[in-house]
Amino acid sequence: MIGALLIANRGEIACRIIRTAQRMGIRTIAVHSDADAEALHVQMADAAVAIGPAPASESYLCGDKILAAAQAAGADAIHPGYGFLSENADLAQAVLDAGLTWVGPSPASIRAMGLKDAAKALMEKAGVPVTPGYLGEDQSPERLAREAEAIGYPVLIKAVAGGGGKGMRLVEEAQGFADALTSCQREARSSFGNDRVLIEKYIATPRHIEVQVFGDTQGSVVHLFERDCSLQRRHQKVIEEAPAPGMDPATREALCAAAVRAAKAVDYVGAGTIEFIADGSGPLDAEKIWFMEMNTRLQVEHPVTEEITGVDLVEWQLRVASGEPLPAAQEDLSISGWAMEARLYAEDPARGFLPSTGRLEMLEFGDAPGGRIETGVETGDTVSPHYDPMIAKLVAHGESREEARERLCDMLAESAVWPVKCNAPFLVRALEHPEFVAGTVDTGLIARDGEEMAQPSAPSAETLEAAARALVPADPLLGFRLNAAPRRNARFLLDGEPCEIAFEGGSEDPVEAVLLAERGEAWQLTHWRRDGAHGASAGSGAILAPMPGRIIAVAVSEGEEVVRGQKLVTLEAMKMEHTLVAPFDGVVGELAVREGQQVALEALLVRIDEVG
Incomplete structure (x- = not known):
């Protein structure tokens, strides 16, 4: 049996591996970047080794640093978890060559299945049915476009080295193929160092x-x-x-x-x-x-x-x-029985699922019979812009599908994350969608109905009233004055936005702020600020960075006329591409960034001026 195990990963999967290994009597060794020095997986492990700066490309994706850490710490095996280097055949081979155990398949197996085109050819030979498509060596745009036409639209363009939804584009019609191919190849190069693609028939449902x-x-x-x-x-x-x-x-x-x-x-x-x-x-x-x-x-x-x-x-x-x-x-x-899992992410569904970063001032998970939480963070930790924004996986088990679904709904609805935004309310609505309840979901459900599921909700009147009472001092004369109304009206700020709440009574010991949580969503209610300093924002023509990241494409130049919805710049952040577009017809009054530039949160990228 393995004596000492190094986990070449971070977050919830590192914590999950550590728990099982320690139960089996195996010594566990964590690795961490500078950003993760105090992370939960580091605290849980028996030992920890620093492997570099915060960017994954300088730490968790450096196979030589991983191997050196294992040797320095006396590990006799390496578990890669998932993501990062988990399907890196070169690292697997280096681990074996160093005389250590690789907890995973052989390098040959990884290589055989690592490229989608070669894997499909192998599966056909083994008698496994594969989807119709093009797996050829000719990667010229012209040949790929011809093959897509022959297969028949809609088609999927997929990076042969892809995974996790990256390096994949759905193309509905021929005129969109060239742009989709360029975007897919660029993302594939960035994520996997390989821009080869295959074309596959898209199954409509x-x-x-x-x-x-x-x-x-x-x-x-x-x-x-x-x-x-x-x-x-x-x-x-x-x-x-x-x-x-x-x-x-x-x-x-x-x-x-x-x-x-x-x-x-x-x-x-x-x-x-x-x-x-x-x-x-x-x-x-x-x-x-x-x-x-x-x-x-x-x-x-x-x-x-x-x-x-x-x-x-x-x-x-x-x-x-x-x-x-x-x-x-x-x-x-x-x-x-039946089991369901929901991925709780630090992201804002109401803003196009943009990742949300920052300190987790409040982090509470709902509970249910048969419930299970897999997480790598706790209250007080920070969601970093450098890594995948998963907060936790919530898992529910039940005797039937409906029991598992209801239990998972309860767990999500009773969870609270603040001030970081999370997708818990979206997940609750997804679990309650009639098609999900009926078990007839196809992969296009969220594309069809996701906008409605992503709409922000407000706290119920009962929740607001209870919070207001906690903020306002009790009026000892209320109810004793002649003709006095039993209810009071006062102005508050709900997540910085003014609101008016009618309520009864007050508190003998009022507080400055109250955190509200309901159906997986969280808000802060505070006193109305009379200085007018709430709700300030940049002008509607100022395009600001929604998160820290790197500019990978600039589609306009200063002085250029643009129309509403026209692509301006593309920002790469949190392993995803985010395209920012013109909010109205106008002219590029200022172009503040260049391709390859790193930008901070809310940095000015482009300013669009109205014409006339």
Whole structure:
């Protein structure tokens, strides 16, 4: 068995791995950037090693620093978690060459499945059905455009080295292909160092269904059933569940058997996921489910599989990496109940899901029977602009799908995050959407109805009244004056915006501010400021940076006339591209940035002046 394990990751997955390893008696070693020196995963580990500055490119993505840290700390194994270097075959090979254990598949397996085009060709050979598309070597824009035309629109452009929804673009019509290709390749180069793409037929009502597989060094491979990850936004998973709604035993058997064949085709060892796309226009049918890709690592959503099988997948990873056979045979595995997971992110749905950074002054998670919280932060921690803005994963298990759904709703509704914005209210509305309740979700649901789900809500009158009473001193004469009204009206600021609240009574010990929380949303109520200093903002023509980041494209020049909605600049931040557009017709009065420039939060990027 492994004696000392270095976790080459951060946040909630590092914390989750540390818990299991320590339970197994394994010494744990954390790594951290300068920004994470006080992070929760560092506090939990038995030892910690600093590996560089805050940017991931100078710390968590540096394989040589990871390996050096493992050797310096006396680790005999490295667990990469997910993301960062988890699917980096070169690091896996370097770890093995150094005489250490790599907790994951072999470098050969990673390489075989790491490029989507080569993986699809391999799967076809193994008898695994794949979606129609173009996997060719000719990457010229002209050839790619011709192939897209031949496949028939709509099509998906996908980075062959992609993952996590990055390096992927949906193209509805031929005239949008060139711009989408350029954007996809640029994001692929930035995220993966490889701008090669494949073209794939877009399934109009797709469902995303994946199978958890596990192999050992003795040649055995089992599956741990399927997960449904169809609720997505911009190709990134939002809510996952296991098992998949509407999955009949015959289709499950065929799908899981195909996943096992896929894993055996690359001599797979460890935890992996075979992702499939299913035609969701009707009942699930094995003839209408196709291979998409394989993730050669542990998935973010692995807890839902753990909840329905009773298996600790991290423990399995550590045992298999130590040379032990799989802890269970296929006939020993079964499904018990239903599980759902929601990804709680520090982002503002009302502002286009822009990441929200800053100190977590309040962080509370709701509870429910069968509930589970996976997090890497706690109250007082800071959400950094340098990394993925996930706050936590909330997981609920129940005897039925509806019980799991209701429990997850309760957990989210009772959670409170402030002043950092989070997507909990959006997640509650998604779980309550009629299509989700019915189990008929396809991956386009949020694109269709997400705007309504993202609308900000206000606290209820009852919540506001209770908060107002806490802010205002009690009036000892109220109720004793002749003809006195039993209620009072006063002005307050709700998250800085003026509001008037009618309420009864007051407090004997009033406070300066009250935090309100309701259905996963949080607000601050304070006294009305009479100096008029509330609500100030930049002029409507000033385009400010919504978050710290790097300018990767400038589409206009100073003095140029622009129309409302025209692309101005593209900002890369929090691993995503954000396009900023003209708010009205006008002229570029000031262009304050250049391509490649780093900008701070609310820095002036462009100023648009009205004409005439």
